[in-house]
Amino acid sequence: MLSNRKPIDLRTDTATLPTPEMYQAMAAAPLGDDGWRDDPTVLELERTTATLLGKEAALFLPSGTMADLVALMAAGRRHGGELIAHDGAWVLGGASHGGYATIAGLAARPIPGPRGAMDLEMLEEAIDPIGHHRAPFTAIVAIENTHTAENGAVLSIEHMSAVKAMAEKKGVTLFLDGARLPHAAVALGTTLADVASYGDLVTLSLCKALGAPAGSMLAGSAEMIERALLYRKLLGGAMRQSGLLAACALVALRTPLSTIETYHARAARLAEGLGRIDPQFADPELTVTNLLTLDVRHTGLDAAQWVKALAAEDVLVAPMGRFKLRLLTHSEVLDEDIDEAIARFAIVRSRCPSTATEQLAGFGVA
Ligand SMILES: *Cc1c(COP(=O)(O)O)cnc(C)c1O
Numbered sequence: 151m152l153s154n155r156k157p158i159d160l161r162t163d164t165a166t167l168p169t170p171e172m173y174q175a176m177a178a179a180p181l182g183d184d185g186w187r188d189d190p191t192v193l194e195l196e197r198t199t200a201t202l203l204g205k206e207a208a209l210f211l212p213s214g215t216m217a218d219l220v221a222l223m224a225a226g227r228r229h230g231g232e233l234i235a236h237d238g239a240w241v242l243g244g245a246s247h248g249g250y251a252t253i254a255g256l257a258a259r260p261i262p263g264p265r266g267a268m269d270l271e272m273l274e275e276a277i278d279p280i281g282h283h284r285a286p287f288t289a290i291v292a293i294e295n296t297h298t299a300e301n302g303a304v305l306s307i308e309h310m311s312a313v314k315a316m317a318e319k320k321g322v323t324l325f326l327d328g329a330r331l332p333h334a335a336v337a338l339g340t341t342l343a344d345v346a347s348y349g350d351l352v353t354l355s356l357c358k359a360l361g362a363p364a365g366s367m368l369a370g371s372a373e374m375i376e377r378a379l380l381y382r383k384l385l386g387g388a389m390r391q392s393g394l395l396a397a398c399a400l401v402a403l404r405t406p407l408s409t410i411e412t413y414h415a416r417a418a419r420l421a422e423g424l425g426r427i428d429p430q431f432a433d434p435e436l437t438v439t440n441l442l443t444l445d446v447r448h449t450g451l452d453a454a455q456w457v458k459a460l461a462a463e464d465v466l467v468a469p470m471g472r473f474k475l476r477l478l479t480h481s482e483v484l485d486e487d488i489d490e491a492i493a494r495f496a497i498v499r500s501r502c503p504s505t506a507t508e509q510l511a512g513f514g515v516a
Contacts, residue, residue, distance in 0.1 A: 157461075158487045158494075160420075161468040163359040163413070163440060163480035172363070172398040179397035183390050184210070191393030195400055199367045202403065203331075203352055204343035207375035209368045209382060210396055214329045215246060216387050217353040217366040222254040222290060224370070224378040225323040225351065229255040231289025234276050237262045238299040240327055241292055253385075256289055266297025267309045270316075277320045291317050294327040295334040295345060302330070302417075302441030304337040310348035317350075323374075324348070329355040329366070333439040336410045350374070359413055359440060359480050362402035364395050409481075413440040416479040416488050423492035427499050440479045447473035450503030459501070463494040 159165050182189035192210050199208035211217040218241050222233060233250050235242050237260035241250055250256045259276055261268040273291070281287030293313055297303040310326075317324040326349025328334070335345045346352045351370040356362035368378055382388055389395075421437035424444065431444045446456050453469035460467055468476045479488070 155464045157464045157466050158483060158491045159466045160477040160479070160483065160491065161466050163478040164355075164357040166357075166359075166361045166481050168363050168398055169361060169401065172361075172401045175397040175401050176394050179393045181391045181393040184392045185388045185390055189391060189393040189396070191396040191400070195396040195403075196367075198400060198403060199354065200369055202342055203346040203354065203367075203369045205346065205352065205369035206372040207369065209375050209378050210392065210399070211366050211368060211382055212364060212387050212389065214353060214355045214358075214366040215249070216382070216385055217355075217368045218246065218327055219249045219253060219385065220378045220381045220387070221325050221327075221351045221353060221368055221370075222250055222256060222292075223381040224368075224374045225290040225325065226374075226377075227287075228289045230257070231281070231287045232257045232259040232276075232285075233290055233292060234259045234261060234268075234273065234288055235292040236260070236266055236268045236294065236297070238266060238297065239292060239294050240298050240329070241294075243299065257286055259288075265303040266294060266300040267303075267305055268293070268313070270309075270312055273313065274316055277316055277322055279320050279322050288320070288322050290323045290325055292325040292327060293349070294329075295348075296330045296337070296439050296441070298329065298441070301436050301443050302333065302439035303436075304334050304438055307338060307340070307344075307348075310345075314348050323350045325350070326352045328352050330358050330439065330441075332360065332405070332407060332410050333358075333414070336407050336414060337438050342407075356399040356402050359410055359478075360402040360405050361481055362395070362399045365399050367399075410440070413479045413481070413483075414438070416440070416483060416485065417442055417477075419485070420477065420479065420488050420491065423488070424495055427492065427496045442477050443470060444475045444477065445473060446475060448504065449499065456498065459498045460494065463497060465491050465494045 179191040184192045196208045233256040263269040295305040331354045354367045356365045417440045421434040424431045470476045
């Protein structure tokens, strides 16, 4: 079936294009050279972010990947120490290319736990600011909210408080990977600053559902951000007239949290609709933000085949491993697109080798 329908793009919430307001802001932005720290729009973005997140200072970086890496490096005493994080944490995962080890010089101490939350007993045992002959010292503890690999799971305030108390007691820096911090704030019904208060260092992506074309922020104490500035330069992240991007970011930061809430509601609607087609796809209860993952193992098609079949129906989704699909909602996916996407999923599902009721282990994997 050939069509010129606009694809419904659910692959990522970073795919949004700059808004007309962003183009206007770029045209009007006063510029300088951020390599010399005199781009007024970048400086304004950094002050605005620091205020918004309740921190002393903030730094504009080209990506979340670099913001995470700079955070690990800026935490303080580091080389040969351990990075303690959830075993599904983005900083330890493939997409970060092992920068924590190869660049920041840290050893990984992954801690398991449900829905992105580290087991607190294991964490308490693992944190050791001094080290001994059988285990290195703890350089930094990291948490991630929302948790990307765990279906956008939200860490509760109680969990973050407990981790913070442990880190504080042992004098270890706590890093909050907040690529989707606004999503966590919405799900927790609180402010950005409240969520950010659980990390000494906090990142925030300007692109993930906020709509900026590029950039992430890192916020923390003035001392840590001063160090972060050196590491940003070292990694090649000091840009020049980056006020053009900062101008878009300032527009992005004005996105009301109620807008993010709309994206969450659309993801819930999507999860519910897909659950009606096939209850084995996903547990709608686990869709708490704008991200959902579907399990397609039982359908007789693997993730790559699903991606292809859906693309033929003008629905774009991302594969996650061999049997999972990842879907995200954002400003360019409206309610009617959600309903349309559900209808197109139903078409592909009806053509799968195994029906929902047959529950065949299509690939010989139970
Ligand atoms: C996306 C993401 C990053 C990396 O951000 P980029 O801007 O894509 O480099 C880091 N941490 C988490 C939790 C993320 O979801």
